[in-house]
Amino acid sequence: MLSYQHIYHAGNLADVHKHAILAETLAYLTQKDKPLSYIETHSGRGLYYLDSDQAVQTGEAAAGIERAQTEGWFDADHPLSRAIAAVQAQHGPSTYPGSPLIAAKLLRPQDKMHLAELHPQEFRALSAALVTTDAKTYRQDGFELAQSLLPPTPRRGVVLIDPSYEIKSDYERLPGIIASLNRKWNVGVIALWYPLLANGRQRAMRDALAKRDFPKVLHHEVQFPAAREGHGMIGSGMFVVNAPYGLGNAVNQLDGLFGSLSA
Numbered sequence: 001m002l003s004y005q006h007i008y009h010a011g012n013l014a015d016v017h018k019h020a021i022l023a024e025t026l027a028y029l030t031q032k033d034k035p036l037s038y039i040e041t042h043s044g045r046g047l048y049y050l051d052s053d054q055a056v057q058t059g060e061a062a063a064g065i066e067r068a069q070t071e072g073w074f075d076a077d078h079p080l081s082r083a084i085a086a087v088q089a090q091h092g093p094s095t096y097p098g099s100p101l102i103a104a105k106l107l108r109p110q111d112k113m114h115l116a117e118l119h120p121q122e123f124r125a126l127s128a129a130l131v132t133t134d135a136k137t138y139r140q141d142g143f144e145l146a147q148s149l150l151p152p153t154p155r156r157g158v159v160l161i162d163p164s165y166e167i168k169s170d171y172e173r174l175p176g177i178i179a180s181l182n183r184k185w186n187v188g189v190i191a192l193w194y195p196l197l198a199n200g201r202q203r204a205m206r207d208a209l210a211k212r213d214f215p216k217v218l219h220h221e222v223q224f225p226a227a228r229e230g231h232g233m234i235g236s237g238m239f240v241v242n243a244p245y246g247l248g249n250a251v252n253q254l255d256g257l258f259g260s261l262s263a
């Protein structure tokens, strides 16, 4: 039974890292007119209220996107800022987009979205958050959905894999899953998020990914202070296959921003 709910963590520093890279990736890919496919294996609920009891209880958004906005990390024309502004204009100033809504705000009418979410409550919320778009939502295992859709039509595009890692075997399975998706869709951008944990649980997966011969890899990690004492997550990683040219500049900017966080 899945119990993870992203509302407790929405807008935290890991989201800022992951969502900035996702937004930059989509901004690069949408420079060409050709249509795209966007596929998410672990979508969450899509729209988060940062003044909800759950978000306020952990304070993770306050130390994450709210601090980033106060400190002016991203210009108004940064694609993540544009997506946040569009969502807040539609849903109110306390809202924050999950990755599906970030994608929905940056994609164009010719693009196609396929979103998997297994948790019943999160799935209902996701479908409601995307109701005004053409996105297809699936209450289905996201790995199975990606295997069944790839290679997608349109053939250019992105799959975002953002598991909650509640099932610890995900760490062992992911390098093989990514290799299989890359074999089916050799031109697709495959983006995997993973946490940096104080106990180093992610290391074997990271090493296994690094040893494989994936094309055009961008592998980026940032560290940050734990959200509270004893909290295991101390950083965020993104492993991107077929990373768009130019994403390197975006991650250099993130190095500087996250590097300023030691206090």
Ligand code: SAM
Pocket: 002, 004, 005, 006, 015, 018, 041, 042, 043, 044, 045, 046, 097, 098, 099, 100, 116, 117, 118, 119, 122, 140, 141, 142, 143, 162, 163, 164
């Ligand atoms: N990608 C979202 C974002 O950035 O806004 C956050 C996703 S959250 C980290 C992970 C989600 O995956 C949870 O909502 C959980 O219910 C869902 N989930 C867990 N296992 C899944 C599976 N096998 N297939 C689809 N969804 C799954």
